[in-house]
Amino acid sequence: MRQRYSSQGRLDIGSIAQLELNVECRDEIVPILAGLQHIFMQPALRLKLADLIAVDINEESRSDLGREGFSYWQVVVLATVRLGCNLDFDKLQDLAENHRSLRCLLQVGDWDDTSFNWRRIRDTLCLLTPETVRKINQAIVSHGQSFHGDARSEVRADSFVIETNIHYPTESSLIWDGVRKIIPLCVEIALTLKESGWRQSEQLKKAIKKCNRIVSQISSSKSQNVKSGLPNAYKNLIDRTENILERAKTLQIQAEKELKADGRVQLLKTWIDLTEQVCNNAHRRVILGESVPNQEKLFSMFETHTQLYRRGKAGTPNQFGRLLLVFEDKAGFISHYHLMDRNVQDKDVIVAQMREVQKLHKGEIERASLDRGFHSEENQAELSKIVANPCLPPKHPQQYATYLEEATVEIEYSRQRHPGVESLIGALQRGNGLKRCRDRSELGMERYIALAIIGRNIQTLGKHVIAATASESQAASSKRNVA
Secondary structure, eight states: OOOSSOOSOOTTSOOSTTOOOOTTOOOTHHHHHHHHHHHHTOHHHHHHHHHHHHHHHTTTSOTTSSSOOOOHHHHHHHHHHHHHTTOOHHHHHHHHHHOHHHHHHTTOOTTOOOOOOHHHHHHHHTTOOHHHHHHHHHHHHHHHGGGSTTGGGEEEEEEEEEEOSOOOOOHHHHHHHHHHHHHHHHHHHHHHHTOOSOTTHHHHHHHHHHHHHHHHHHHHOOOHHHHTTHHHHHHHHHHHHHHHHHHHHHHHHHHHHHOTTOHHHHHHHHHHHHHHHHHHHHIIIIISOOOOOGGGOOOOSSOTTOEEEOOOBTTBSOEEEEEEEEEEETTSOEEEEEEOOTTOOHHHHHHHHHHHHHHHTTTOOOEEEOOGGGOOHHHHHHHHHHOSEEEOOOSSHHHHHHHHHHOOHHHHHHHHHTTHHHHHHHHHHHHSSTTBOOSOHHHHHHHHHHHHHHHHHHHHHHHHHHHHHOTTSTTTOOSSOOO
């Protein structure tokens, strides 16, 4: 049983409208709570967010039956605070149980025994879909832009890599990851089918682990004589793994006939396919000496959507994750974001995404600034049709110098303001958890990004709300010049 929000007043809960926040506190939670308080005081916006949440939370159940769950408003508050303050679920639980202002916004009083167990919070937030969270973000941004008269007239955009939560990938470690998942599955299925042949499963795992360790030791050696033994070490690892894979395939074929509805059979097939792919890539790269294309590589057995990016960043030449494109408007709101596919780059998506942003801004964008990674002659021509004054510098140094000499006042203004989007990216990585995604799977990453964007936008909204009444306060101040 769930409700939009509690409409019944309680003696142990103060009114959200009368909640007083310490605007001289510099902690990031203050503007976030101010933004949430402002949203709650807007009935139309509050109902819209609650109805969007209800679509996902009660997609397969009725809201008027069963035990009481979080209200839709509580889901909005918990989802915002989690990545708005870059908290893990344990810290979010502690705040929900002990932070007086947050409990007031959650409509939970001192006498209320509502459980905010971290598992309950996690399981509830995982019901949200990225598309629903995107719609919530659009509603918040559309409302927030009303605080800034011409917020829609300008955007600046850039992309950055969000790392997936994986260990450093090598073919040997990935093969070991696959084998240590395949063997226990085979043991379980064999017991169900009453088949023999997997009694020495622990010894099989130890043998593969030893081969993996030998490969790692040879790879880390600085001696060329030692490194010359790497092909043989890999061959031994691959041969042993292929023997296990053949036995696993035989068991899988038998299980498909006798255990058709068992999910473990499909899971076993998935792990076999992934391990075979890694073994094939290792054979081609190490033994045959081929160069394996990036799109054919696998960088994690658990986060298979991970991609390798070499963007020349200082200190991090190799980044494993996914590219995220963000657009910031003149008021500092992230009005649009896009998680790129594995095999595309900035210049491949910018035109289509700029059309989408122009639509979200109701056709009011006059200036747009981008960096040189988005440039191509075709993009320059297409963006000129979408935005009146696009700032898209060319990559070549001589062409860039000519571009600056011929730049109009509008383009020069956009170019000078563009570095501010780097400040936004830094804020997202440090303050909103977008340095490294802590949720699992590609769907989990999309949801994680969407919730982080909402946290940042509500914090921005809160700063505008506080600045309207206490412009000199610490909570309203920002080192980022977005106006």
